[in-house]
Amino acid sequence: MSNRDSGVVLPKKGAGGNGQGNKGISKSGWYFFAFVLILYAVVAAFDISAVLRALNIFSGLIVQIAPVLSLVFVFILVTDLLVKPDKIIKYLGSESGITGWLVAIAGGIISSGPVYVWFPFLAELRRKGMRPSLAAVFLYNRAVKVPLLPLMIFYFGVLFTVVLTVYMLIFSVISGYLTEILVGDE
Amino acid sequence: MNFSRSALKTGRSFLQVIPVLLGVLLLISLVNATVSPEVYAGFFTGNWIIDPFIGAAFGSIAGGNPITSYIIGGELLSLHVSIMAVTAFILSWVTVGLISLPAEMEILGRRFALVRNLLSFIFSIAAAVLVGLTLIFAGVSL
Numbered sequence A: 001m002s003n004r005d006s007g008v009v010l011p012k013k014g015a016g017g018n019g020q021g022n023k024g025i026s027k028s029g030w031y032f033f034a035f036v037l038i039l040y041a042v043v044a045a046f047d048i049s050a051v052l053r054a055l056n057i058f059s060g061l062i063v064q065i066a067p068v069l070s071l072v073f074v075f076i077l078v079t080d081l082l083v084k085p086d087k088i089i090k091y092l093g094s095e096s097g098i099t100g101w102l103v104a105i106a107g108g109i110i111s112s113g114p115v116y117v118w119f120p121f122l123a124e125l126r127r128k129g130m131r132p133s134l135a136a137v138f139l140y141n142r143a144v145k146v147p148l149l150p151l152m153i154f155y156f157g158v159l160f161t162v163v164l165t166v167y168m169l170i171f172s173v174i175s176g177y178l179t180e181i182l183v184g185d186e
Numbered sequence B: 001m002n003f004s005r006s007a008l009k010t011g012r013s014f015l016q017v018i019p020v021l022l023g024v025l026l027l028i029s030l031v032n033a034t035v036s037p038e039v040y041a042g043f044f045t046g047n048w049i050i051d052p053f054i055g056a057a058f059g060s061i062a063g064g065n066p067i068t069s070y071i072i073g074g075e076l077l078s079l080h081v082s083i084m085a086v087t088a089f090i091l092s093w094v095t096v097g098l099i100s101l102p103a104e105m106e107i108l109g110r111r112f113a114l115v116r117n118l119l120s121f122i123f124s125i126a127a128a129v130l131v132g133l134t135l136i137f138a139g140v141s142l
Helices: A027-046 A048-082 A085-092 A097-110 A115-127 A132-143 A146-156 A158-183 B003-034 B037-041 B050-061 B066-078 B083-095 B101-108 B110-137
Strands: none
Touching: A027 A048, A027 B003, A027 B101, A048 A115, A048 B003, A085 A097, A097 A132, A097 A158, A115 A132, A115 B003, A115 B101, A132 A158, A132 B083, A132 B110, A146 A158, A146 B066, A158 B083, A158 B110, B003 B101, B037 B066, B050 B083, B050 B110, B066 B083, B083 B110, B101 B110
16 A cells, blocks of 8 residues: 555655655755854844854754753664554554543653754654644644643643643544545645 | 764764754844844734734744743733733743744754644733633633
8 A cells, every 4th residue: 555545644855854765965954054154144243242142042052952962863773674664554644542642642742852953853754654633743742741731730730730631631632634635645 | 872873873863953052042042132022012003813923923933032022022911912812922932933943844854843833823822811711700800
């Protein structure tokens, strides 16, 4: 069965999706990076202290995401080596049913670090048969962070934290369903 | 498939993603360094629908670590911004990413990224209003 037949919408090849057969490096990423550097130069011309503050925040972010990025690298490598498309289709594909939703919700909740470091891992899973809806559910549930709940309770209280967490779980499922309906065959 | 071939393939994927990730991180840092909670607070009106919309818009532009959104959200509450607006802000901070949108489109597909972010933006407002109404129903004065 082809990916199209199984309802899988493939991420763009040659991006971060571990695209098979792609030998060249996408230039659009470098153009984007160059644009940001130019933006920094423009801001620096007006307010050098803002750029220094930004670079300070940036270095903190790099330190923060480096371990997570390493973990994602290992996940992708292990997935590529050990997890075959039929397993992904079974647990995260169009036939996965409630198991797929629960796996995606749990994965989103337990994954740590910024959302964008998980894009390549999701692209790899989608290439192997993950439903778009479950990728969306995974990303939405990144909002539910168990280790951060005490901090949220500290700032906003227990009741607010419980109510918000329940609504986030509900909306993650709705978001997943609608994403798949609206994305269709990309 | 052997280990070295898989490692090479994974490494190549990462090389493609790194300039986008660095660009996103630099943009997030610049926004967080130049826009203070006081600047955010000045835009809120006290309206139950407009304020969550504004909160979601600010959360969508910025983004990054959820801890930062809690701290800014706490600051906004102390500046008398409504809990609905703050809820929309902290929700969209994590679920919507305008700055990381180029990375998401590049890696997960253009249409998927646009649809997912748009839905997440709408749902951050809807969830914020529902959270507010639930809290009122539970007897909490907002």
